[in-house]
Amino acid sequence: MRRHLLPAVALVLALAPLTASSQPADADAACLRALFFQRDFESGIIDGEKLVAAAPERLELQAWYVLSLARADRADEAIDVSQRMIAASPRSGWAWMARGAALHYRGGRTAEADEATKTAFELMPTSGDAAWLRAQTLAGDPKRREEAVAFADSHRARVDNAANLLTAKAYALYVMSSAATPRDEAKLKAAFDTYAEARQIDPTNVNAHFLPGSYLSGLKRGEEAYELLKKAVALAPGARDVHRAYWTAIKAYPKLTAEQKNAGIERDLTAFLSQHGNRPGALLTASYGFQDLKQPDRQRQVEDTIVQKFNDSPEAEWVLIARLREFNSEEGSKKPEYRRLLREYVARPKHYHEGLLGETYRNLFFNLVGDASVASDELLRVADGMTRYETTNVHISYVAAAIALADRKIHLDKAERIARDSIAALKKRTEESRSVYKSEQEFQDRLKSAPAIGHDAVGWVLFTRGRLDEAEKEMLTANELSPGNRDNLYHLGRFYEAKNDTARAEEFYVKGLSVQALGTNPSEAALKAMYERRHGSAEGYDKYLGDIRERDRVARREKILAARVSAPARPEAFSLKTLDGKPVSLDSLKGTIVVINFWGIWCGWCVKEMPDLQKLHEQYAADPDVAILTIDNDDNPGDVPPWMKQRGFTFPVLLDDGYVTKAGVRAFPTTWFLDREGRKVFEKVGWSEKLLEEFSWRVEAIRGVTTTSRVRLPPE
Numbered sequence: 001m002r003r004h005l006l007p008a009v010a011l012v013l014a015l016a017p018l019t020a021s022s023q024p025a026d027a028d029a030a031c032l033r034a035l036f037f038q039r040d041f042e043s044g045i046i047d048g049e050k051l052v053a054a055a056p057e058r059l060e061l062q063a064w065y066v067l068s069l070a071r072a073d074r075a076d077e078a079i080d081v082s083q084r085m086i087a088a089s090p091r092s093g094w095a096w097m098a099r100g101a102a103l104h105y106r107g108g109r110t111a112e113a114d115e116a117t118k119t120a121f122e123l124m125p126t127s128g129d130a131a132w133l134r135a136q137t138l139a140g141d142p143k144r145r146e147e148a149v150a151f152a153d154s155h156r157a158r159v160d161n162a163a164n165l166l167t168a169k170a171y172a173l174y175v176m177s178s179a180a181t182p183r184d185e186a187k188l189k190a191a192f193d194t195y196a197e198a199r200q201i202d203p204t205n206v207n208a209h210f211l212p213g214s215y216l217s218g219l220k221r222g223e224e225a226y227e228l229l230k231k232a233v234a235l236a237p238g239a240r241d242v243h244r245a246y247w248t249a250i251k252a253y254p255k256l257t258a259e260q261k262n263a264g265i266e267r268d269l270t271a272f273l274s275q276h277g278n279r280p281g282a283l284l285t286a287s288y289g290f291q292d293l294k295q296p297d298r299q300r301q302v303e304d305t306i307v308q309k310f311n312d313s314p315e316a317e318w319v320l321i322a323r324l325r326e327f328n329s330e331e332g333s334k335k336p337e338y339r340r341l342l343r344e345y346v347a348r349p350k351h352y353h354e355g356l357l358g359e360t361y362r363n364l365f366f367n368l369v370g371d372a373s374v375a376s377d378e379l380l381r382v383a384d385g386m387t388r389y390e391t392t393n394v395h396i397s398y399v400a401a402a403i404a405l406a407d408r409k410i411h412l413d414k415a416e417r418i419a420r421d422s423i424a425a426l427k428k429r430t431e432e433s434r435s436v437y438k439s440e441q442e443f444q445d446r447l448k449s450a451p452a453i454g455h456d457a458v459g460w461v462l463f464t465r466g467r468l469d470e471a472e473k474e475m476l477t478a479n480e481l482s483p484g485n486r487d488n489l490y491h492l493g494r495f496y497e498a499k500n501d502t503a504r505a506e507e508f509y510v511k512g513l514s515v516q517a518l519g520t521n522p523s524e525a526a527l528k529a530m531y532e533r534r535h536g537s538a539e540g541y542d543k544y545l546g547d548i549r550e551r552d553r554v555a556r557r558e559k560i561l562a563a564r565v566s567a568p569a570r571p572e573a574f575s576l577k578t579l580d581g582k583p584v585s586l587d588s589l590k591g592t593i594v595v596i597n598f599w600g601i602w603c604g605w606c607v608k609e610m611p612d613l614q615k616l617h618e619q620y621a622a623d624p625d626v627a628i629l630t631i632d633n634d635d636n637p638g639d640v641p642p643w644m645k646q647r648g649f650t651f652p653v654l655l656d657d658g659y660v661t662k663a664g665v666r667a668f669p670t671t672w673f674l675d676r677e678g679r680k681v682f683e684k685v686g687w688s689e690k691l692l693e694e695f696s697w698r699v700e701a702i703r704g705v706t707t708t709s710r711v712r713l714p715p716e
């Protein structure tokens with residue numbers, strides 16, 4: 001059974017001493033505050049619901065309940081509660097603090113969160129908690145992280161226990177270090193030093209252990225991560241994310257055998273379940289642990305418990321979504337059960353995660369749209385749900401939906417509205433992702449080109465509706481904004497073919513053939529059909545197509561070789577180990593042309609190109625002048641050898657020790673091509689459809705510049 005509330009108060013107060021400037025006025029609020037800083041958000045919600053229901057007028061009590069709601073991925077509920085608090089008490093600092101936290105953890109509402117936390121701090125200028133949240137909000141804004149550091153430094157002397165304020169400062173320093181390319185080592189060190197200072201001030205501060213431990217895991221500094229996270233688990237026995245991070249650290253801990261790692265995870269997982277196993281959040285966390293341990297029966301058992309006992313919970317949604325995703329393959333998506341489960345999920349009386357609801361609407365729409373027996377009214381309802389809730393992949397929820405409706409020739413008025421709305425949605429999504437771009441110019445270029453697929457969708461719908469002049473204008477606008485879009489080139493080919501302008505149709509189909517993307521290229525079938533109509537048969541088509549592909553091959557090769565780095569430099573040095581523990585340094589490869597592919601099992605695009613990378617390895621295996629190797633970025637190195645063996649891959653694999661982040665590699669897959677002096681001459685970011693051919697071009701372009709002896713790569 002769950003522990004009684006009063007003992008919990010005593011426990012959390014012992015673990016999280018309060019500052020004089022921020023101590024709540026009563027023990028109940030102190031309890032919820034301490035649960036929040038222990039990251040035990042589930043307990044904060046369970047206890048908070050009862051306490052707030054009994055005393056809704058106690059605003060600081062409500063504030064800590066709201067903060068736990070927001071951190072438990074229920075930020076929309078948290079926003080609603082905070083709005084009611086402000087409506088009732090517009091001059092309450094606690095009400096504004098609740099709103100600021102809810103908006104901050106909701107994401108995407110930076111300006112509103114900033115204004116709310118600023119107001120909260122102005123109303124409670126002596127509150128250490130208001131100061132912490134203000135610093136945290138500033139740190140969450142990519143443009144104001146330096147300000148967050150300065151704010152924490154200027155206010156730390158005003159609170160008795162500055163540990164929380166320092167964790168906000170450390171977070172700002174850490175994300176600034178990670179945003180720099182290459183990584184800013186000085187800021188990284190300053191971040192970890194600041195976390196250490198927070199631990200010195202308050203040895204029981206959970207975030208001062210958990211956050212740096214998690215970051216160190218990502219940096220592959222396993223021993224340091226393990227020690228910090230082990231301490232964090234002891235300080236926060238009810239914190240789900242702390243336990244998961246600890247299990248990740250155990251898996252990566254270099255001094256433990258595989259058996260010891262599994263036993264360590266099993267021990268902690270069992271203890272966690274014994275104390276919290278009657279809660280949906282704890283059960284969901286345990287299911288992830290059993291998945292890591294490769295115990296599918298136990299994983300299924302706890303998932304069934306969640307669905308049966310806690311069906312109206314956010315955790316049940318995650319279980320149901322995971323099961324839906326298991327169908328997400330070409331064969332699985334055709335099963336009647338998949339459609340039934342999608343419909344059942346959409347029909348649930350309450351949804352906690354709008355993103356998951358949007359994902360389900362999206363998958364249901366594309367499951368239904370190809371079935372002529374599906375009523376158009378249902379399709380229209382699903383399209384509405386998809387565009388309302390699927391706000392992440394707007395290129396699908398708006399653009400692909402509009403095109404799919406047009407292809408089926410139904411609800412064309414609705415399709416046109418969706419397509420036109422997509423233009424603004426694409427711009428908005430790009431603006432929300434501004435921080436991912438390396439430079440302002442890159443962002444502006446993307447902002448300009450983002451609406452292109454929206455214009456193409458508008459054009460295609462208008463073409464279907466017979467409004468040809470408008471359609472041509474929209475599709476040509478799309479082509480001007482983004483000349484290499486495969487669908488747009490196909491649509492333009494179809495448009496000009498319909499107008500009997502075969503020369504222009506052929507021009508766009510041929511351009512479409514050269515675009516590398518997953519799936520069947522529609523321009524190929526369209527071009528063949530047009531050829532047969534023009535010539536009365538397919539005779540001569542193979543030669544015609546062969547000539548087109550050869551011209552494309554020449555153009556691709558010229559473009560790739562033109563991208564050669566004009567002033568090549570040596571990347572950050574490394575000394576990494578192979579799967580069997582043999583060290584390989586970058587310096588040891590001097591004298592060799594080196595291809596380095598950065599990948600991970602977790603990366604779907606990486607996995608897609610692995611068979612071709614294996615062929616590249618085999619092509620150069622006996623060549624003393626070329627070394628093909630990879631650097632794996634998975635959290636659990638133990639997963640890599642059996643994965644490789646199962647697929648018959650033998651290319652060399654080095655295990656990342658934090659080098660990937662240090663070297664500034666952020667996109668996967670990324671491939672470097674180094675000359676004999678170890679300088680990066682070419683770089684390919686992203687998946688390659690014609691990897692063997694195009695990687696060989698780069699290698700051969702480098703070959704023969706100088707000749708020096710090669711140090712052999714240790715065999716796997």
